[in-house]
Amino acid sequence: MFALIIIGVLLVIAIFFYNSLVGKKNQVTNAFSAIDVMLKKRFDLIPNLVEVVKQYTNYEQATLSKIVELRSKAVSGNISDSEKASIDAQLSGSIKGLMVNVENYPDLKANTNFINLQSTWTESEEQIAAARRTYNSAVTDYNNAIMMFPGNMFAGILNFQPMVVLTTAEEERKNVSAKDLFNS
Amino acid sequence: MIEGNIELQTVLAKLELNRQKIAATQKKGYLFIALGIAVVIAGFVMGLPVPAAVAGLASLIYGGVVLYKISDELKAYKEAFKIEVIGAALRSLDKSLTIEPYKGILEYEFENTQLFNQTADRYNTEDLVSGTAGATGFYFAEIHAEYKTEVQTKNGTNTEWHDIFKGIMFAADFNKNFKGVTILQPKDLFSTMGAWFSKNLFSFSNKDVISLENTAFSKTFITHSTNQVEARYILTPAMMERILNLNHYTKSTISLSFINSKIYIAFPLSRNYFEAPVFKTLSNPDLLNDDVAVIKFMYEIIRELDLNTRIWGKT
Numbered sequence: 001m002f003a004l005i006i007i008g009v010l011l012v013i014a015i016f017f018y019n020s021l022v023g024k025k026n027q028v029t030n031a032f033s034a035i036d037v038m039l040k041k042r043f044d045l046i047p048n049l050v051e052v053v054k055q056y057t058n059y060e061q062a063t064l065s066k067i068v069e070l071r072s073k074a075v076s077g078n079i080s081d082s083e084k085a086s087i088d089a090q091l092s093g094s095i096k097g098l099m100v101n102v103e104n105y106p107d108l109k110a111n112t113n114f115i116n117l118q119s120t121w122t123e124s125e126e127q128i129a130a131a132r133r134t135y136n137s138a139v140t141d142y143n144n145a146i147m148m149f150p151g152n153m154f155a156g157i158l159n160f161q162p163m164v165v166l167t168t169a170e171e172e173r174k175n176v177s178a179k180d181l182f183n184s
Numbered sequence: 185m186i187e188g189n190i191e192l193q194t195v196l197a198k199l200e201l202n203r204q205k206i207a208a209t210q211k212k213g214y215l216f217i218a219l220g221i222a223v224v225i226a227g228f229v230m231g232l233p234v235p236a237a238v239a240g241l242a243s244l245i246y247g248g249v250v251l252y253k254i255s256d257e258l259k260a261y262k263e264a265f266k267i268e269v270i271g272a273a274l275r276s277l278d279k280s281l282t283i284e285p286y287k288g289i290l291e292y293e294f295e296n297t298q299l300f301n302q303t304a305d306r307y308n309t310e311d312l313v314s315g316t317a318g319a320t321g322f323y324f325a326e327i328h329a330e331y332k333t334e335v336q337t338k339n340g341t342n343t344e345w346h347d348i349f350k351g352i353m354f355a356a357d358f359n360k361n362f363k364g365v366t367i368l369q370p371k372d373l374f375s376t377m378g379a380w381f382s383k384n385l386f387s388f389s390n391k392d393v394i395s396l397e398n399t400a401f402s403k404t405f406i407t408h409s410t411n412q413v414e415a416r417y418i419l420t421p422a423m424m425e426r427i428l429n430l431n432h433y434t435k436s437t438i439s440l441s442f443i444n445s446k447i448y449i450a451f452p453l454s455r456n457y458f459e460a461p462v463f464k465t466l467s468n469p470d471l472l473n474d475d476v477a478v479i480k481f482m483y484e485i486i487r488e489l490d491l492n493t494r495i496w497g498k499t
Binding site: 031034038118119122123126127129130131133134136137138140141 | 360361394395396397412413414415416417420494495
């Protein structure tokens, strides 16, 4: 009888640990899709942004078309996650440069539409940062769970592998220089 | 604050006369009550209970009447102190600031912050201060919320009151859009165990425990939220540092709640602020120091947390 109870309790604990492990793995997938959603939101801002900027400025056409090109590549669908991340990094850099350059165009700077787009852009930037931090936290949780006892026993059986956290792209760490961007 | 402020000095000089009158009358009332008690005791000791009781009672009643008669004036004096003195101090800091002594943060709003798990059996709130600092509207009020426990003893039911929260609750319009609820509570053994349980085994709550990267922050607060990404959108690395800084100013750990596009901060404080002294003079130059310090502190929160930066699509 006593042995039965112990087996029962152990079984319940095992179920809990198994479920929590699977839950953590799903959380990682979920967190990754949150980044995707935020990125899509950001990519969707680009056509409007480019339109407004075009109305007020007549040079940097090359930069603008580069941005549009990158954007269409990003939303085309048949690219890998890492490619998407790298396109996003390039786009962020270009747009940051654009925002700096706007200082030279008082009319554009005062345009309500542009001001709205600018704040939505900043908003989306912080939302992406938040989504990436969420992803990293989910990965850390998952990695801890599969490496620590007793999770490592299940992970071995289920062949759960540790995942890699996202690091900031080299381009994002650098301070963006508008001069470099538009002269390239 | 008082030095060089003519408006404040005039008001204080006027109120000081009221205060002296009230203090003298109250002293008289208490004296007669004390005298009455002394007479009764002395009468019993000396074997003259009946005359002593009559004389003592008369003195007690007289003392009580004196105190009762001055009570309206006392109330008016305390109210005038809040409106005129504290009001002038507030205006000298920022024209938009006002105080309403009989208003506060309603119990409904207090419970809506979701900062405290217990429902209040007794709830008092007063001294609502409101205004704007830059682009951001804010208000704060004193709150004392308690719950009761009843223990059955030989002599009947013994009711005890326990604090849920005593201190100042601060509320301001938050500078980012969000839909869910994010709660920051002081970390203690109980909350740590609860968080571990809900994270690793099973959770009854609709909120997740949020693990944040800032270790000092995670040591001070337990964070729960209905949305993992939104919680991090609010609690950026810079914001976490700012909240930690804010927390350094108070002895007990503060609690924060982000809900209905507002930020609520609960500061546990034992003192009752903005109260007029009766037996101490109003001409003391340090009179308002504590009150002004708390007002300035609340006003500075907006700047400290950078709530006036409105670049995230919320105006």
